[in-house]
Amino acid sequence: MPSRSSTARPPLWAPVEIIALLDDRYGRAPQRASHDPLFELVLTLLSQHTSDHNSGQAMHRLVERFPHWDDVLAVPVSEVEDAIRPGGLAPTKSKRLQELLAEVRRRAPDWDLEHLRALPLDDAKTWLTSLPGVGPKTAACVLLFALERPALPVDTHVERVSKRLGLVPPKMPADKAHAALEAQLEPGDVYAFHVDLIQHGRRTCHARKPLCEGCVLEPRCPRVGVL
Numbered sequence: 590m591p592s593r594s595s596t597a598r599p600p601l602w603a604p605v606e607i608i609a610l611l612d613d614r615y616g617r618a619p620q621r622a623s624h625d626p627l628f629e630l631v632l633t634l635l636s637q638h639t640s641d642h643n644s645g646q647a648m649h650r651l652v653e654r655f656p657h658w659d660d661v662l663a664v665p666v667s668e669v670e671d672a673i674r675p676g677g678l679a680p681t682k683s684k685r686l687q688e689l690l691a692e693v694r695r696r697a698p699d700w701d702l703e704h705l706r707a708l709p710l711d712d713a714k715t716w717l718t719s720l721p722g723v724g725p726k727t728a729a730c731v732l733l734f735a736l737e738r739p740a741l742p743v744d745t746h747v748e749r750v751s752k753r754l755g756l757v758p759p760k761m762p763a764d765k766a767h768a769a770l771e772a773q774l775e776p777g778d779v780y781a782f783h784v785d786l787i788q789h790g791r792r793t794c795h796a797r798k799p800l801c802e803g804c805v806l807e808p809r810c811p812r813v814g815v816l
């Protein structure tokens with residue numbers, strides 16, 4: 590049998606094929622709006638560099654101590670820091686949170702971000718990413734999870750698996766990968782692609798020692814034999 594290197598290169602998987610295979614492999618819950626968009630924005634900020642468990646605890650303590658967003662802005666930053674301490678990096682995140690909320694209140698005094706649902710997608714992204722401390726991943730989380738808009742958050746799993754599958758170049762920065770991957774997806778497939786690639790990254794395509802043997806994407810994965 591000829592070696593893999595001497596045969597024609599197999600075609601890459603198309604995103605729609607990847608979704609079908611990973612859905613089949615892991616299953617996937619249907620999309621449902623998660624939270625109010627501002628709640629999602631704050632939760633996403635708190636979730637940076639920590640586990641879902643820790644950020645959930647920090648969020649719980651924050652809303653328990655400060656029932657209204659105005660309350661977060663009415664106290665010294667040290668009180669916010671104390672409330673969100675379980676989420677880690679509390680000194681940095683508390684300052685960022687107050688800066689973020691101050692700007693949101695300036696632009697949307699009623700704290701309502703529902704208008705982002707009706708804006709063209711690029712305008713909604715621009716509105717969010719022009720807030721202090723909000724990058725493309727955080728903006729996409731708010732748009733996708735809270736507002737069910739087709740914006741793709743590219744987290745570490747989505748980035749790693751997409752690069753291994755050849756969907757984006759290996760050295761493309763994550764902030765550019767958002768647009769490059771979104772352009773390959775039908776709007777109705779964005780949520781599925783995000784959830785499926787996270788599952789695959791966590792369960793099979795690990796950062797170190799991916800379980801290529803038995804991976805459903807192995808037949809046309811360009812990284813087999815390279816890793």
Ligand code: SF4
Nearest residue numbers: 794799801804807810
């Ligand atoms: S074959 Fe290996 S590198 Fe390719 S997607 Fe599967 S686990 Fe990841």
